[in-house]
Amino acid sequence: MQLSAAASYEEKKRKKLGKIFGNIGLGILVFLAAVPVIWLIFLSLKTNNEILTDPLALPESIQWVNYLNAFNKIPFFTMVKNTLIVLGISVPVAILFSIFAAFAIGRMKFGTGRIQNAVYSYFICGVIMPTCVLILPIYLLMVKMGLFDTLWSTILTHIGWVAPLNMLIMVAGFRSIPDSLEEAVIIDGCNTWKLLFRIIVPVAKPVISTAIILTFLACWNDFPLARIMLNSPDVRTISLAAAYFKGTFSTNYAMMTSGCVILIIPQLLIFAVFQKYIIDGVTAGAVKG
Amino acid sequence: MSDTHKIYTARKFWTFVAPLLLFYTIFIVYPLIMCFFYSMTGYRGLGTAVWNHFANYKRLFTDRYFWLSLRNSLICAVSLFAFVMPLSFLYAFWLNKQTRRNTVYKIIIFASYVIPGVLCGLLWSFILKPNNGLINSVLRLAGLDALCMDWIGGKGILSPISFSMVCAWSSMGFYMSLWQAGLKSIPGDVLEASALDGCTKSKQIFKIILPMLRDNVVSIMIFILTAALKIYEVVFILTGGGPAHASETIVSYLYVTTFDSMLYGYGMTIAVMEFLFAMLITLLSISLSRRNDD
Numbered sequence: 001m002q003l004s005a006a007a008s009y010e011e012k013k014r015k016k017l018g019k020i021f022g023n024i025g026l027g028i029l030v031f032l033a034a035v036p037v038i039w040l041i042f043l044s045l046k047t048n049n050e051i052l053t054d055p056l057a058l059p060e061s062i063q064w065v066n067y068l069n070a071f072n073k074i075p076f077f078t079m080v081k082n083t084l085i086v087l088g089i090s091v092p093v094a095i096l097f098s099i100f101a102a103f104a105i106g107r108m109k110f111g112t113g114r115i116q117n118a119v120y121s122y123f124i125c126g127v128i129m130p131t132c133v134l135i136l137p138i139y140l141l142m143v144k145m146g147l148f149d150t151l152w153s154t155i156l157t158h159i160g161w162v163a164p165l166n167m168l169i170m171v172a173g174f175r176s177i178p179d180s181l182e183e184a185v186i187i188d189g190c191n192t193w194k195l196l197f198r199i200i201v202p203v204a205k206p207v208i209s210t211a212i213i214l215t216f217l218a219c220w221n222d223f224p225l226a227r228i229m230l231n232s233p234d235v236r237t238i239s240l241a242a243a244y245f246k247g248t249f250s251t252n253y254a255m256m257t258s259g260c261v262i263l264i265i266p267q268l269l270i271f272a273v274f275q276k277y278i279i280d281g282v283t284a285g286a287v288k289g
Numbered sequence: 290m291s292d293t294h295k296i297y298t299a300r301k302f303w304t305f306v307a308p309l310l311l312f313y314t315i316f317i318v319y320p321l322i323m324c325f326f327y328s329m330t331g332y333r334g335l336g337t338a339v340w341n342h343f344a345n346y347k348r349l350f351t352d353r354y355f356w357l358s359l360r361n362s363l364i365c366a367v368s369l370f371a372f373v374m375p376l377s378f379l380y381a382f383w384l385n386k387q388t389r390r391n392t393v394y395k396i397i398i399f400a401s402y403v404i405p406g407v408l409c410g411l412l413w414s415f416i417l418k419p420n421n422g423l424i425n426s427v428l429r430l431a432g433l434d435a436l437c438m439d440w441i442g443g444k445g446i447l448s449p450i451s452f453s454m455v456c457a458w459s460s461m462g463f464y465m466s467l468w469q470a471g472l473k474s475i476p477g478d479v480l481e482a483s484a485l486d487g488c489t490k491s492k493q494i495f496k497i498i499l500p501m502l503r504d505n506v507v508s509i510m511i512f513i514l515t516a517a518l519k520i521y522e523v524v525f526i527l528t529g530g531g532p533a534h535a536s537e538t539i540v541s542y543l544y545v546t547t548f549d550s551m552l553y554g555y556g557m558t559i560a561v562m563e564f565l566f567a568m569l570i571t572l573l574s575i576s577l578s579r580r581n582d583d
Contacts, residue, residue, distance in 0.1 A: 026383050029376075030394045033401065033461065036412050039423050043415055055421045056430060097309040104305035108297040115299065119306055126317045128571045130519055132540050133560040136327070136547050137320035160316025163309050186296060221405045223522045224540070228548060239405045239522075246411065246526060253415075260411050264404055271403045275396050278403065283466040286512070 044257035066258035090158040098166040106174030126164035153229040173207030213281035327557035345558035358542035364449040366517035372457035381468035399462025410526030448536035471505035511574040
């Protein structure tokens with residue numbers, strides 16, 4: 001306190017100026033992060049000709065009609081439906097299986113514990129796997145099973161692919177639950193299922209929600225797998241369909257930009273609602289991994 | 290204690306791990322084994338795969354495009370590092386104080402992380418396009434025509450740098466959060482005391498914060514390397530690997546060989562290389578973190 005009182009007027013002024021400049025600089029840096037999306041929205045409100053000839057100029061009149069055209073031309077309903085089917089099955093199933101496995105590895109004490117550790121290590125080996133390496137054998141397998149070009153091919157694969165990271169996060173979380181809690185319940189005569197869903201799962205909620213978010217994002221962001229497995233237009237997911245924008249609307253930028261905006265804005269809104277959980281979950285997952 | 294032991298048996302254990310174990314084995318372990326197997330054959334999708342005496346591996350060493358894709362992936366890694374390291378740290382450092390404004394800023398920066406790679410690529414194509422993209426348009430408006438470049442689609446090293454620019458944009462928030470998790474672990478009085486001693490901001494960063502966050506620096510480096518090794522969507526959207534395979538990365542080259550040229554055997558040889566690089570990075574990270582523990 002004494003120090004600040006002793007600080008001269010000049011120094012205070014200099015500090016204040018520095019702060020103002022710092023704020024402006026920070027504002028510009030943050031603005032830069034948002035520029036790509038702003039630019040996309042800006043372009044989407046112009047005619048195709050305006051985009052091609054003078055992209056920087058303001059539109060003569062705002063072209064809301066681009067959105068209408070995009071809505072009519074792009075099969076949004078199919079894309080969203082397919083994506084929701086993939087997410088709606090693979091995320092809950094993967095999480096449920098992960099809870100079972102993490103419970104078995106992290107909580108079931110019997111023998112010397114060697115079996116549990118061996119299974120755990122077996123799972124953890126997969127954490128570093130660059131999944132693009134695996135796609136051809138899976139493709140051949142799916143063709144053999146008759147699941148190629150159906151949503152099942154991606155749903156089933158995702159359940160397997162998220163296993164290592166989920167185990168890494170969840171087993172550690174399940175292990176950190178104190179034994180005393182479990183013992184008390186078992187003495188009361190609770191069976192295994194009740195113990196898992198009434199006691200363990202509620203206590204391990206933070207870890208499980210991290211796993212849910214990471215599983216969701218992994219399935220949501222997938223393109224390399226979908227590109228090979230899903231071929232016909234009626235099974236295309238959002239990422240996959242967006243990749244075809246380029247071919248379909250190669251010169252129609254107005255359509256392409258407004259289509260992108262329609263796809264991106266809902267995602268950003270959903271993110272804005274859940275941002276705290278998503279940011280915390282992703283960070284927690286990365287720190288543990 | 291003995292009660293907990295009694296209710297669990299090996300049989301119960303296997304029942305609970307079985308579903309995930311099965312999926313994991315079918316979709317990660319089995320394909321990896323098959324990948325190694327195919328890499329030693331000339332399999333092209335028809336008939337049976339026949340052992341071909343490491344011919345694929347010999348071919349790899351003389352394949353100009355493989356080395357080109359490897360070079361491009363390395364350029365991606367280096368430039369991603371150059372974009373992400375300083376900027377993500379600065380964001381985290383400046384937005385460390387918990388205020389309403391900072392929270393809003395952080396959300397803006399993180400938002401791009403949830404946009405799928407394909408859409409990121411499309412979004413950035415309107416910025417990087419040589420003829421009417423944002424960057425070159427602004428440069429022309431400012432009369433700096435000389436600085437206009439083929440950000441994508443050229444033959445040189447600009448395309449991979451552009452790829453990593455897009456990746457940096459989409460993952461900036463993620464790295465910022467990693468730094469922030471580290472910054473939280475530094476006790477506040479350390480920084481206060483140094484500020485009272487007349488320590489400047491830059492001195493604080495280089496003499497106190499970064500040495501204290503060595504573990505974070507290492508883990509962020511590993512994340513960047515791994516991410517650069519996996520760059521694919523952006524290549525697919527922005528250049529398609531072209532012109533004439535000049536901007537191919539390892540993963541995009543793996544795709545082209547396997548699924549466009551239908552060279553399953555040779556494609557899987559590239560996949561094995563990709564897998565070995567990932568292993569190498571992991572071993573590197575383990576040895577680095579071990580050294581920190583000493």
